Amino acid sequence: MNKIKLIAASLCTSALIGGAPLLATPVLAEESSKVSKDYVVDNADLLTQTEENELSEKLQDISDELQFDVVVVTTNSIGSKTATEGSNNDGALFLVDMGDRKWAISTSGYGIEAIVDSALDDMEEEIVPYLKSGDYDGAFNEFADLTYDIVNDAKNGKSYSNSTTTY
Secondary structure, three states: OOOOOOOOOOOOOOEEEOOEEEOOEEEEEEEEOOEEEEOEEEOOOOOOHHHHHHHHHHHHHHHHHHEEEEEEEEEEEOOOOOOEEEOOOEEEEEEOOOOOOOEEEEEEEHHHHOHHHHHHHHHHHHHHHHHHHHOOOHHHHHHHHHHHHHHHHHOOOOOOOOOOOOO
């Protein structure tokens, strides 16, 4: 799978996916009079409903605990749009574009400080084998676990070091 590594200063807050606007940090969905957050937007249908529900719950738990949005978005095509457009949120976004067979991890706010370049490189090493084998649920869960470990350590004063920390 080709990769796009976006070590960007912003998360995707507005990308046109399938022609519809999509807020992905996390995605806000209106349900009658209450607003809920979607931490998984699987437009490419890579996950079963059970996998999507379990991953969404996991990402919400991580996001709530760390006060740091962790979001997964899949699409069949982002067209000419980019994976990043300004955001004020602290967070990390994992985007998989099946049309172009590309993926990206984008960070914003505190994510830029916590998930440094060497951490992104190590995340790539751990995640790509899942993507290559078509185990998208495994890739997304690995992203969630690595993001939690890296951001939690950073919030507890431990800077990332791939030579002393195994993720």
